[in-house]
Amino acid sequence: MATLAEIAKRAGVSPAVVSRVLNKDTTLRIAKETRERVEAVIRDTNYAPNVAAQSLRSAKSETVAVVFHDIANPVYGEILRGAQEEAERQKKAILLGDAAVGGASGSRLAQMIGGGGVDGLILQASGTRTDALIVQAARQEVPVVLLQTRLDIEAHLILLPDAEAAAMATAHLKGLGHRRIGCLATEPGLTFTEDRMKGWRQEMGGDVDEDCVTHSGPAAAEGEVAAHDLLSRHPDLTGLVCFNAVAAVGALRAARALGRDVPGDLSVIAIHDLKFAADLQVPLTVVRMPLAEMGRASIRTICDPNGARAPTTRITTPPELLIRESTAPPGRSG
Amino acid sequence: MATLAEIAKRAGVSPAVVSRVLNKDTTLRIAKETRERVEAVIRDTNYAPNVAAQSLRSAKSETVAVVFHDIANPVYGEILRGAQEEAERQKKAILLGDAAVGGASGSRLAQMIGGGGVDGLILQASGTRTDALIVQAARQEVPVVLLQTRLDIEAHLILLPDAEAAAMATAHLKGLGHRRIGCLATEPGLTFTEDRMKGWRQEMGGDVDEDCVTHSGPAAAEGEVAAHDLLSRHPDLTGLVCFNAVAAVGALRAARALGRDVPGDLSVIAIHDLKFAADLQVPLTVVRMPLAEMGRASIRTICDPNGARAPTTRITTPPELLIRESTAPPGRSG
DNA sequence: TGGATTTGGTAAATCGTATTACCAATAGGA
DNA sequence: TCCTATTGGTAATACGATTTACCAAATCCA
Numbered sequence: 137m138a139t140l141a142e143i144a145k146r147a148g149v150s151p152a153v154v155s156r157v158l159n160k161d162t163t164l165r166i167a168k169e170t171r172e173r174v175e176a177v178i179r180d181t182n183y184a185p186n187v188a189a190q191s192l193r194s195a196k197s198e199t200v201a202v203v204f205h206d207i208a209n210p211v212y213g214e215i216l217r218g219a220q221e222e223a224e225r226q227k228k229a230i231l232l233g234d235a236a237v238g239g240a241s242g243s244r245l246a247q248m249i250g251g252g253g254v255d256g257l258i259l260q261a262s263g264t265r266t267d268a269l270i271v272q273a274a275r276q277e278v279p280v281v282l283l284q285t286r287l288d289i290e291a292h293l294i295l296l297p298d299a300e301a302a303a304m305a306t307a308h309l310k311g312l313g314h315r316r317i318g319c320l321a322t323e324p325g326l327t328f329t330e331d332r333m334k335g336w337r338q339e340m341g342g343d344v345d346e347d348c349v350t351h352s353g354p355a356a357a358e359g360e361v362a363a364h365d366l367l368s369r370h371p372d373l374t375g376l377v378c379f380n381a382v383a384a385v386g387a388l389r390a391a392r393a394l395g396r397d398v399p400g401d402l403s404v405i406a407i408h409d410l411k412f413a414a415d416l417q418v419p420l421t422v423v424r425m426p427l428a429e430m431g432r433a434s435i436r437t438i439c440d441p442n443g444a445r446a447p448t449t450r451i452t453t454p455p456e457l458l459i460r461e462s463t464a465p466p467g468r469s470g
Numbered sequence: 471m472a473t474l475a476e477i478a479k480r481a482g483v484s485p486a487v488v489s490r491v492l493n494k495d496t497t498l499r500i501a502k503e504t505r506e507r508v509e510a511v512i513r514d515t516n517y518a519p520n521v522a523a524q525s526l527r528s529a530k531s532e533t534v535a536v537v538f539h540d541i542a543n544p545v546y547g548e549i550l551r552g553a554q555e556e557a558e559r560q561k562k563a564i565l566l567g568d569a570a571v572g573g574a575s576g577s578r579l580a581q582m583i584g585g586g587g588v589d590g591l592i593l594q595a596s597g598t599r600t601d602a603l604i605v606q607a608a609r610q611e612v613p614v615v616l617l618q619t620r621l622d623i624e625a626h627l628i629l630l631p632d633a634e635a636a637a638m639a640t641a642h643l644k645g646l647g648h649r650r651i652g653c654l655a656t657e658p659g660l661t662f663t664e665d666r667m668k669g670w671r672q673e674m675g676g677d678v679d680e681d682c683v684t685h686s687g688p689a690a691a692e693g694e695v696a697a698h699d700l701l702s703r704h705p706d707l708t709g710l711v712c713f714n715a716v717a718a719v720g721a722l723r724a725a726r727a728l729g730r731d732v733p734g735d736l737s738v739i740a741i742h743d744l745k746f747a748a749d750l751q752v753p754l755t756v757v758r759m760p761l762a763e764m765g766r767a768s769i770r771t772i773c774d775p776n777g778a779r780a781p782t783t784r785i786t787t788p789p790e791l792l793i794r795e796s797t798a799p800p801g802r803s804g
Numbered sequence: 805t806g807g808a809t810t811t812g813g814t815a816a817a818t819c820g821t822a823t824t825a826c827c828a829a830t831a832g833g834a
Numbered sequence: 835t836c837c838t839a840t841t842g843g844t845a846a847t848a849c850g851a852t853t854t855a856c857c858a859a860a861t862c863c864a
Contacts, residue, residue: 140851150814155852165812182609184584188525189850192819197522198578199565208551210745213542217571220541224572229579231533232566237551238558244532245563250518275516356749385749411544415690415719415750473820484844489822499842523820526849 138183147177154178158185191253200438201245201254203233203269205261209354211381211408211427212260215283218431219258226439228255233269235261241268249273256280256438262287279444281434286327292437292444294430294451298328301423301455302335305377305405308421308457310339312465314375314403318348320363320387322379332379332407348373352383359383363390367402374466378406381413381422388418388462399464409458419460426453472517481511488512492519525587534772535579535588537567537603539595543688545716545742545761546594549617552765553592560773562589567603569595575602583607590772593617613778615768620661626771626778628764628785632662635757635789636669639711639739642755642791644673646799648709648737652682654697654721656713666713666741682707686717693717697724701736708800712740715747715756722752722796733798743792753794760787 144151149170156164157174177183191197202219204212216232223230231254233245239261240246248254250272257273259266260283270289273280280291309317319336322329329351337344348370352362359382367373367390378384384406388398396402398418409424410416430451437443478485483504490498491508511517525531536553538546550566557564565588567579573595574580582588584606591607593600594617604623607614614625643651653670656663663685671678682704686696693716701707701724712718718740722732730736732752743758744750764785771777 139849151851152814152816152853153812159852161853165810167812170812184581184606184609186526186850187582187585187587188522188531189819190585190852191522192520192526192821192849193851193853195819199582202566207554208547208745210544210547213544213547216566217542217568220566220568221571224577227576227578229577229582230566232536232550232554232564234551234554237555242561243558243563244561247518248521248533248563251521251524253521272518275518356746385746388749410746411542412690412719412744412746412750415722416746417749417751419751474822475820485821486823486844486846487842490843493822495823499840501842504842520820523849524822526819526851527821527823529849 138181140185143174143177143181143183146181147174149174195252197253197255198227199229199231199254200256200258200435201231201233201249201269202258202434203235203239203245203261203266206236207232207234209382210410211354214427215260215431215434218428219435220431221428222432222435226435228435228439235263235265239265239269241272245269246272249278250275252276254278256444258434258438259283259285279438281437281444283430283434284326284328292446293448294433294437295331295448296328296425296427296430296451297453297455298331299335299338301407301425302332302377302379303339304335304455304457305407305423306336306339308405308459308463309375309377309403312375312403312463314466315343316348316370316373317343317375317377318366318370318373319350320359320366320376320378320383321349321351322383323353324351329379336377352386354380354382356382356386356389359386360389361386363387364393367391367394367396373402375403375463376405378404381406381408381410381420384420385410385416388416388420392417398462400467403463403466405463407455413458414460418462421460421463422458424456424458426451426455429453472515473520477508477511477515477517480515481508483508529586531587531589532561533563533565533588534590534592534769535565535567535583535603536592536768537569537573537579537595537600539597540570541566541568543716544745545688545714548761549594549765549768552762553769554765555762556766556769560769562769562773569597569599573599573603575606579603580606583612584609586610588612590615590778592768592772593619613772615771615778617764617768618660618662626780627661627782628767628771629665629782630662630759630761630764630785631787631789632665633669633672635741635759636666636711636713637673638669638789638791639741639757640670640673642739642793642797643709643711643737646709646737646797648800649677650682650704650707651677651709651711652700652704652707653684654693654700654710654712654717655683655685656717657687658685663713670711686720688714688716690716690720690723693720694723695720697721698727701725701728701730707736709737709797710739712738715740715742715744715754718754719744719750722750722754726751732796734801737797737800739797741789747792748794752796755794755797756792758790758792760785760789763787
């Protein structure tokens with residue numbers, strides 16, 4: 137394993153020269169031949185600087201931690217993809233955490249955050265698991281970026297065009313002629329849930345019946361239960377806006393179980409796209425969110441020295457309506 | 471930011487004592503009150519050791535790099551989940567790489583691998599992108615674990631029960647009475663492709679017609695093209711074994727385009743499960759692979775000091791047949 | 805020839821932790 | 835009283851890169 141000192145010895149110079157050549161120090165005055173000799177040794181000894189030493193010296197790790205609520209969630213994979221992309225561009229590495237399986241205070245990730253091993257923390261998750269991480273981050277003054285989740289800590293918040301997306305979905309159904317439209321929302325109290333509710337209400341105008349709103353977690357099974365209940369209580373609904381596509385798959389199951397044809401008897405539209413949305417039993421109409429852009433923005437915010445200080449970023453890339461086969465004009469029962 | 475030296479000063483001892491208390495050095499003889507005093511200062515100053523310094527000193531990072539071919543691939547997410555789980559148990563952090571968007575020689579990940587910032591490298595991907603990483607790993611004598619991909623380098627190889635899975639899928643179709651069974655295989659030359667072919671051939675016995683085998687990449691669109699071609703050439707096929715579930719979704723599209731009812735005219739079975747396999751237009755019968763176990767094994771191998779030296783691990787957890795609705799006894803055309 | 809610049813570097817001090825080797829003071833034993 | 839253990843620590847160094855301050859030798863200009 138080569139060290140700076142060894143390279144220096146081989147090239148017949150001091151370690152300082154090697155370091156300054158590597159880091160392109162413009163204040164270094166050096167003879168052309170010396171530089172070439174040093175560069176040659178670096179090349180053919182295949183030298184790479186020790187990152188721990190660099191990190192110790194510079195108090196920077198060029199690494200950012202990204203913690204998800206559930207890595208395997210098909211919707212959020214795209215955020216990670218965007219983050220990865222931007223990290224590559226900014227020459228940062230990504231330390232991955234999954235709040236579902238780890239991240240508690242004893243975890244290596246927590247140690248790294250608390251021990252200066254990370255330049256920033258991006259959280260898509262919230263809960264007791266991640267609280268430990270936030271505490272660590274605060275101690276080291278590591279900037280924190282929250283995705284979609286307002287918390288009472290000093291952190292930068294990144295939001296999606298949630299109200300727009302919900303409005304867009306609702307408008308699509310209204311445009312088709314639907315009036316009695318239910319809402320399968322995400323968990324109450326969450327930042328994005330409230331924003332989407334706002335968009336939905338706005339678009340519904342006077343037609344809103346609070347009893348036609350229900351909430352569920354982001355799993356298909358949860359969506360199924362909630363939708364089953366809602367559709368049983370309100371057989372007159374001809375449209376359903378789902379705030380989460382995975383939950384919407386559950387809603388599709390519920391509709392089927394209740395013998396309601398989609399889109400014949402019931403139109404279903406959801407926020408977020410799914411990889412196989414087009415291959416579902418009923419190809420699902422969705423409003424696609426700029427998730428990759430959100431991932432990119434999160435890394436950008438961490439890397440921009442002032443970025444994490446500003447309070448909020450709202451992604452402005454507009455959501456995209458992808459019409460498939462789960463929505464249609466209301467039929468005989470509409 | 472607290473350092474060892476500061477803690478030591480506050481507690482009125484030398485840094486050595488603090489370090490040895492933290493690391494539970496049993497050779498340290500210390501008065502009970504002194505220890506308690508030190509521990510108290512550590513606690514209420516909320517001290518956490520600097521990881522870069524530790525890493526520099528110990529030449530260990532407690533970090534493992536995991537590089538995927540495509541993070542967003544719904545099939546392989548489960549591997550990551552398993553790896554994450556085991557990493558948590560072993561107190562390792564995971565540095566994530568995606569060969570699709572980065573990982574080239576200039577990337578921070580490559581720098582970290584080459585600079586001793588990583589204790590091991592797990593590769594699910596192969597190709598020019600990852601070659602740079604392998605070179606870096608070799609230089610630092612970082613152990614490499616390959617998932618499913620035999621390469622001509624010094625590395626530990628982890629394999630799934632590929633032959634068994636293919637045999638199981640084929641046997642399911644034969645058990646239903648199918649005889650003319652096609653095979654939509656993965657790309658030729660790959661380790662797991664060959665193993666699955668072996669399992670398929672074995673189970674097919676004499677019934678195998680080489681012209682009924684085709685290959686495709688792991689994307690739905692690729693599977694669709696290949697399957698469309700195969701099914702057009704061989705309209706007599708009543709069964710299709712797909713080596714990859716994502717490609718199988720494409721095959722389902724192709725069957726539909728050709729007007730072939732699944733499972734009425736054609737039974738389709740695939741290797742790997744999909745999150746929404748049960749919600750597809752035709753719920754897909756699959757052979758589920760122990761992917762999480764593979765992820766766990768990869769971390770275990772890295773962490774076990776002798777692990778990466780042994781040449782190969784074959785995961786023995788048996789694949790699991792999940793019968794849904796894409797397979798049935800051959801109909802009128804069978 | 806002498807003073808000022810420029811050229812081409814180097815020495816040394818961090819960064820924070822871990823560990824080995826050592827040692828003063830007290831206690832114990834005869 | 836003197837010698838040996840034991841107790842309870844400490845001093846010093848290495849890990850590898852970076853950077854600031856400094857400086858000898860060569861060159862230039864008059």
